[in-house]
Amino acid sequence: MLAADDAALRVLVLENAPPMSFRDEFGQLTGFSVEIARAVCHEMRVNCAFDVVTQSAMLPTISQGKADIAAAGLLETPERRVKVLFAKPYYRSISLWLAPSGVTPGQAGVKVAVVGGSAQDAYGRKQGWDMHPVATHGDLGAPLLSGEAQAVLVPMISALSLQKNEAFRQLGLATTVLQAPELSGDASFGISPFRPELQKEINAALDRIKRNGTYDRINSRFLPFRVS
Amino acid sequence: MIRSLQAIQAGRAFALLAALFVAAFGAAVVLLALDQQRVIEATSRLQDQTVPEIIRFQRLARNLEQLRQEGERIFAVSSHASRQQSMFVVTLIASHPSILEHPGAAQLARETEQFLGEVVRQSIADDRRPATRYDEWQRLAARLGMQVDDVSIQGINLANNDLVVATSAMKLARSKLMMALILVGVFLLGFMILVRRHLIQPLQQINLALSTLSADRPAPDFKPSTMLEIQAVEESILEHHALLIQNDETRQVLEKLANKDGLTGLMNRRHFMQSAEVELQRAQRYRRPVTVAMADLDFFKKLNDTYGHAAGDAMLRAFADLVQDTLRQSDLVCRYGGEEFAFLFPEIGPAETQKLAERLRARCDAMEVSLPDGRVIKATVSIGLADASECPIEIALKRADEALYEAKRLGRNRVELSGPPVPATDSEPDMRTARLF
Incomplete structure (x- = not known):
């Protein structure tokens, strides 16, 4: 979707990252993050134009001020905090290590599939793991099915959609919750550092939709449990 | 409080009262504002912190309930894939921070995850196994249900604190407002009451006192006022009253001075004419006899020339004293000018007046006046009388004057009575009318 000229805010979203951000059967962008972003725009009474980007392009675009809001569940890490502003968290996430039994994090010779530019990607590289980055969350299953990667490190909600894939389930991977501070906790929208005034407005809008039921309706629509 | 003080300025007294009132009312307002602030704080805390917290508890309850549902599904479905799907959700919920931050819920979720994990693993080996552990699950599910209730109530109860604070502040504020x-x-x-007692009532008294203030009445009697301003006004009124009396006395003195002849102490001519006019009118109205006279000291100019003006003055004073001594109290007498005197005798006619005048003449004739240098002077008086009972005072005096000249002409030191009144000029038409008939 291209930014309309009169759009007050340019909002970056991912696609092919169900159930957070994807296109429905009519080709319309939807998902938990997208709908929360829409609700926030509605609460702020501003027009928002959605631009689809990849995970790896999202933060650079925001930090350069080419867009106003990154509407995806970004984990707030020290590296990111110097580049972009963060809104109040809109859900809390954990990261999962999905691998065949016996394949443990950090094990030599294990290729780990991640979404390029994600917190999980950054964490794996920092640990010195052999990473196999893919462009979108929807592409995460393929490297494991083809044998290019032996494990996948994903945010919990991406794992949910991977589990829905019959072939992926057939791999019979074991689930481990990785309890690293960089991999779990608050997930927030990113805000352009050139628009600091947006932070307060977005936070107030988030508070309102959490109080007035909009948030919970969107939660129920896309996710099997309460993620805030 | 005010009464106990000797005196106080009204302005200060009311300023003091107003200050006390402002202080007391201001304190009450501040106290009320503090209560209001507490209510505002409690309600904004309720809105900004407690309500989100309550919602958080509701979401936690919802997740626990979801755990229970996923557990039920694991037992209900026959598809292993569905069981794995549910088990995955159970793992996510049990690991999610929202569950982990509530110790009771976290403990129960971990138990649930372990139990259901075992069940799912066993179901891989033997599809019938889940049913055998269903009773066990029922107990766990019941505990989950109760945990849901507990968490819900816990959340709702968070509001109680804020509401209790707000309610107590409101109650306190209500009593403070009262x-x-x-x-x-x-x-x-x-x-x-103070305004009425110390301002309105004194002002009413002052108004009454001012409206009746007169030299003829006694000074107004004010109750002592505590207000300096009122006291000042009351004192001014009393001073004004004293001044009125003083002015009246002065007026009377001045009136007397204005009516007297400076040398002899007798009436002056102006005052005599006024008094005589009144007396004559009264007599004529009641048809009472009245007589006027003119007297003149004989050879007075010669006496002045011989003995000096001081001797003349002494003679005039002696004659005046003689007149006052001789005549009746009701008779009017004045120094008409120079050595000339005018008289009015009420209630007596010319005959009786003549006797009185004769006595005056005789006593004057017999009088000797000693001068300071030891010399003795004498003087005689000529008197002309006229009946004044039927003519204006000017006419009567003119006739008396004519009689006086007659007395002078006939040799002085004698009393002459004017003849019967000459008909007035304005009665001539009547006479002509009389002749017509």
Whole structure:
């Protein structure tokens, strides 16, 4: 979707990252993050134009001020905090290590599939793991099915959609919750550092939709449990 | 409080009262504002912190309930894939921070995850196994259900604290408001009483005193006022009253001075004419006899020339004393000018007046006046009389004057009576009318 000229805010979203951000059967962008972003725009009474980007392009675009809001569940890490502003968290996430039994994090010779530019990607590289980055969350299953990667490190909600894939389930991977501070906790929208005034407005809008039921309706629509 | 003081300025007294009132009412307002602030704080805390917290508890309850549902599904479905799907959700919920931050829920979720994990693993080996552990699950599910209830109630109860604070602040504020209103009422009542007692009533008394203030009446009797301003006004009124009396006395003195002849102490001519006019009118109205006279000291100019003006003055004074001594109290006499005197004798006709005048003439004739240098002087008086009972005073005096000249002409030191009145000129038409008939 291209930014309309009169759009007050340019909002970056991912696609092919169900159930957070994807296109429905009519080709319309939807998902938990997208709908929360829409609700926030509605609460702020501003027009928002959605631009689809990849995970790896999202933060650079925001930090350069080419867009106003990154509407995806970004984990707030020290590296990111110097580049972009963060809104109040809109859900809390954990990261999962999905691998065949016996394949443990950090094990030599294990290729780990991640979404390029994600917190999980950054964490794996920092640990010195052999990473196999893919462009979108929807592409995460393929490297494991083809044998290019032996494990996948994903945010919990991406794992949910991977589990829905019959072939992926057939791999019979074991689930481990990785309890690293960089991999779990608050997930927030990113805000352009050139628009600091947006932070307060977005936070107030988030508070309102959490109080007035909009948030919970969107939660129920896309996710099997309460993620805030 | 005011009464106990000797005196106080009204302005200060009311300023003091107003200051007290402002202080007391201000304190009440501040106290009320503090209560209001507490209510505002409690309600904004309820809105900004407690309500999100309550919602958080509701979401936690919802997740626990979801755990229970996923557990039920694991037992209900026959598809292993569905069981794995549910088990995955159970793992996510049990690991999610929202569950982990509530110790009771976290403990139960971990138990549930372990139990259901075992069940799912066993179901891989033997599809019938889940049913055998269903009773066990039922107990766990019941505990989950109760945990849901507990968490819900826990969440709702968070609001209680804020509500208790707000309610108690409101109750306190209500009683303080009542106190403030009573305070205002008492102050207003007190203010009105003080204004009435110390301003309105004294002002009414002052108004009454001013409207009746006169030299003829006694000085107004004010009750002592405590207000300096009122006291000042009352003192001014008393001073004004004293001044009125003083002015009246002065007026009387001045009137006497204005009516007297400076040398002899007798009436002056102007005052005599006024008094005689009044007396004559009265006599004529009641048809009472009245007589006028003119007297002149004989050879007075010669006496002046011989003995000096001081001797003349002494003679005039002696004659005046003689006149006052001789005549009746009711007779009017004045120094008409120079050595000439005018008289009015009420209630007696010319005959009786003649006797009186004769006695005056005789006593004057017999009088000797000693001068300071030891010399003795004498003088005689000529008197002309006229009946004044039927003519104006000017005419009567003119006729008396004519009689006086007659007395002078006939040799002085004698009393002459004017002849019968000459008909007045304005009666001539009547006479002509009389002749017509």
